[in-house]
Amino acid sequence: EAQVTQNPRYLITVTGKKLTVTCSQNMNHEYMSWYRQDPGLGLRQIYYSMNVEVTDKGDVPEGYKVSRKEKRNFPLILESPSPNQTSLYFCASQLVGSYEQYFGPGTRLTVT
Amino acid sequence: GENVGLHLPTLSVQEGDNSIINCAYSNSASDYFIWYKQESGKGPQFIIDIRSNMDKRQGQRVTVLLNKTVKHLSLQIAATQPGDSAVYFCAENSNTGNQFYFGTGTSLTVIP
Numbered sequence: 001e002a003q004v005t006q007n008p009r010y011l012i013t014v015t016g017k018k019l020t021v022t023c024s025q026n027m028n029h030e031y032m033s034w035y036r037q038d039p040g041l042g043l044r045q046i047y048y049s050m051n052v053e054v055t056d057k058g059d060v061p062e063g064y065k066v067s068r069k070e071k072r073n074f075p076l077i078l079e080s081p082s083p084n085q086t087s088l089y090f091c092a093s094q095l096v097g098s099y100e101q102y103f104g105p106g107t108r109l110t111v112t
Numbered sequence: 113g114e115n116v117g118l119h120l121p122t123l124s125v126q127e128g129d130n131s132i133i134n135c136a137y138s139n140s141a142s143d144y145f146i147w148y149k150q151e152s153g154k155g156p157q158f159i160i161d162i163r164s165n166m167d168k169r170q171g172q173r174v175t176v177l178l179n180k181t182v183k184h185l186s187l188q189i190a191a192t193q194p195g196d197s198a199v200y201f202c203a204e205n206s207n208t209g210n211q212f213y214f215g216t217g218t219s220l221t222v223i224p
Contacts, residue, residue: 004155032128033210033212035214039120040120040216041216042157042214042215042216042217043199043201043203043212043214044214045211045212047214048209048210048211050210056209056210056211058134058211059211059213085214090155090156092155099144099146099158099161099205100158100161101146101147101148101158101212102158103155103156103157104155105154105155106153106155108155
């Protein structure tokens with residue numbers, strides 16, 4: 001089944017404790033993105049990648065890191081999480097030349 | 113720019129009626145516009161897209177209209193069904209890099 005998977009789905013952590021949210025897609029898509037979703041603000045793009053080893057900042061990259069060492073994986077790293085990073089996070093992938101993004105099921109992160 | 117509104121616009125329609133969901137976009141340089149549907153507890157799902165050189169595009173039960181003069185986008189759903197109840201987001205892409213900007217969403221409720 002074609003899909004985007006994220007792990008973990010739920011995470012509660014404390015301020016300053018480094019964490020990684022994994023994202024993997026099995027559709028051989030070149031493009032991948034990370035978004036955060038907050039009430040009343042819609043989805044905001046954090047980072048995107050257009051190919052292996054190519055990453056670019058989205059609208060709200062501060063406090064986040066990403067890497068794209070393989071085509072299928074695009075982990076999101078929070079080196080020192082803070083409470084304002086409490087949010088619902090989505091990973092997405094798409095074929096080059098297409099604007100149809102396939103979203104993962106989301107990761108709900110709480111930072112206390 | 114960021115919409116700091118805290119309340120999601122809502123739309124309630126009777127089953128079988130047509131629905132119209134509106135969206136105002138901000139960047140006149142955007143090249144593609146996309147509509148997504150997000151059901152409770154799930155990631156957004158692609159519905160339809162339209163390129164900036166078009167003013168109308170039709171899909172299965174859905175039509176997207178683009179008015180570049182007033183920077184307005186609408187999604188029309190014909191014969192709305194209970195399964196259409198969800199939050200609907202518009203998004204724009206500037207075709208430089210892979211940056212997407214999402215609206216804050218409209219919550220559609222279909223009354224049986």
